[in-house]
Amino acid sequence: MKSHSKISALLSALFMGLGQIYNKQYIKGLIMMGVGLFILITFAVDFQHAMWGLTTLGETKQTIDGWDIVQGDHSINLLIYGLIFLIASILVLSAHVANVVDAYSVGKKREIGIVPNGIKETLKTMYEKGFPFAMLLPSVFATAFLIILPNLFGVLLAFTNYSSPNHLPPKNLVDWVGFDTFIDLFKMDMWSSTFYGVFGWTVLWAILSTFTCFFAGLFVAIIVNQKGIVFKRFWRSVFILPWAIPQFVSILVMQNLFNGEFGPINQLLLDLGILNERLYFLSDPTLAKITIVVVNIWFGFPYWMVLMSGVMTSIDKELYEAADVDGANNWQKFPKITMPVLMFSTAPLLIMSFAGNFNNFNMIYLMTQGGPVNTSYQGAGSTDILISWIYKMTLEQRQYNMASVVSILIFVIIASISIWNFRRTKAFKEEDMMS
Known part of the structure; x- marks a missing residue:
């Protein structure tokens, strides 16, 4: 055949x-x-x-x-x-x-x-x-x-x-x-010092911005969902506004509010006698970083508040009733019942939020443009994170090869952290919920 x-x-x-x-x-x-x-x-x-x-x-x-x-x-x-x-x-x-x-x-x-x-x-x-x-x-x-x-x-x-x-x-x-450009990034002082400095702040920024928004949203959700609170829908609507308004507009407003020369926050603190002289929120490296984290809470907590409210309303009431029978108070029920369920449901979103904040270009660049100037850095400011440094290297300095190297490193870092965390979380393993 x-x-x-x-x-x-x-x-x-x-x-x-x-x-x-x-x-x-x-x-x-x-x-x-x-x-x-x-x-x-x-x-x-x-x-x-x-x-x-x-x-x-x-x-x-x-x-x-x-x-x-x-x-x-x-x-x-x-x-x-x-x-x-x-x-x-x-x-x-x-x-x-x-x-x-x-x-x-x-x-x-x-x-x-x-x-x-x-x-x-x-x-x-x-x-x-x-x-x-x-x-x-x-x-x-x-x-x-x-x-x-x-x-x-x-x-x-x-x-x-x-x-x-x-x-x-x-x-x-x-x-x-x-691999010459990769070697230069880690061996040439002008590049390595900038990379390590910016990378360290990027990681710190991603952690702070993620967890401050998470816990701020959790705190507000707990307060709003208390039994004695009236007009709950009104409060939820009010607190969701910072998230609903375009971030571009809100950040520029915040930039003017915290302006060191004519910002109303400085003027208010001076009028109340809390300050004797102006604080340059966006000109001092440390103050600028603190200001960015605080402002980011305002934009980030509404999302977590709404999410936490939804998760908490879905928790089986019988769990709390059983805890009441055992004589548990609210301080005991929260870490034993509420928090584990919240973390189980929101862990993947928390990881995604960390990855998003790692590349949160808008918040950094619109608020401070990466400043104030850091003379020990190559083309980066004190508040620049990796993604805003890449932006400057490409559009301002034309260091395209070095920007590409840093982009690859960002991908490797975020992918590694995300994969590691996703593998550890039980949110995708429904059978673990039953154990």
């Missing part, structure tokens, strides 16, 4: 559609051959040049000939162009593998006496079974070129010397430098 499956798979591997023609699916095979020819012609023209640009990042610099500028190779354009072709090649290879698998499966059916589908049966099968795949194709292309491509481009920049002033296209070429 002929091995139709192996022969058809081999023919399809040699060229798209040949296996289908061997399996007597002539129209289907011709269509696939047409697609294969189109891909071959398209890629044959540009693929070699694209891969050359991706591997070399160009070889010809921009020069000046008299009054004319002779354009050379643009390294960044070549990098992007090469990545587009690389991702497109992976998609084409996937389609080619699917073509081989299709020819092999039809060949297998021929071996057991099943007649291959004609064009009508093929179209019907595609309509009935292929509809979900057709609907997913736009998402595949969007993910490949709108998510994977930009992220891969950002990662690869870390392995180049793409920075100001000597390696900015089109005037200069960009080169692959391997």
Whole structure:
């Protein structure tokens, strides 16, 4: 008996559609051959040049000939162009593998006496079974070129010397430098001191901003949900307003309130005699950090208040009734009943909030622009966190390769912390709730 499956798979591997023609699916095979020819012609023209640009990042610099500028190779354009072709090649290879698998499966059916589908049966099968795949194709292309491509481009920049002033296209070429930029970040004093300082404050900021909002929201939720409190809906509505108002507007208002020269908070404290001289909330490094944390509580606690209120109302009342029978008071019921249930329900959100605060660009940049100035830092201020430092390195200093390195480190740090915490929390293990 002929091995139709192996022969058809081999023919399809040699060229798209040949296996289908061997399996007597002539129209289907011709269509696939047409697609294969189109891909071959398209890629044959540009693929070699694209891969050359991706591997070399160009070889010809921009020069000046008299009054004319002779354009050379643009390294960044070549990098992007090469990545587009690389991702497109992976998609084409996937389609080619699917073509081989299709020819092999039809060949297998021929071996057991099943007649291959004609064009009508093929179209019907595609309509009935292929509809979900057709609907997913736009998402595949969007993910490949709108998510994977930009992220891969950002990662690869870390392995180049793409920075100001000597390696900015089109005037200069960009080169692959391997891990040199990573080494510079940790070994060169001007970069390492800045990174360690900014990283330390970033971690402290993420912890403080997460837990202060968490416990502030918990405190307000407990107060509002007390039995003796009237107009509970009113209080919930009032306290949710800071979260509902656009943060951009609110932060700018807070920036003016805490202004050291003409801010009303300073003026009020002076009028009440609490202060003898003005406090420069946003100009002193320590005060600026404290101010940012305090202001962030105002924006962050409403979310946790609403969340805690919902969780507390869902706690089984019988648990509290059983505790009352055992003679437990409120101070004993809270850590033994309320808090464990709250932590079980909110632990994943707490982890996500920590990750979000780690990259809370708006709060830092709109409030202080990363200031006040820190002379021992390279391009960063006293309140800059990693993400705002990256912003400055890219848009203000053009240190794109170093910004890319720091971005990769942020991803590694947040991913590691999140995975570790998610694996430890029991919130996703419903069976643990029963134990």
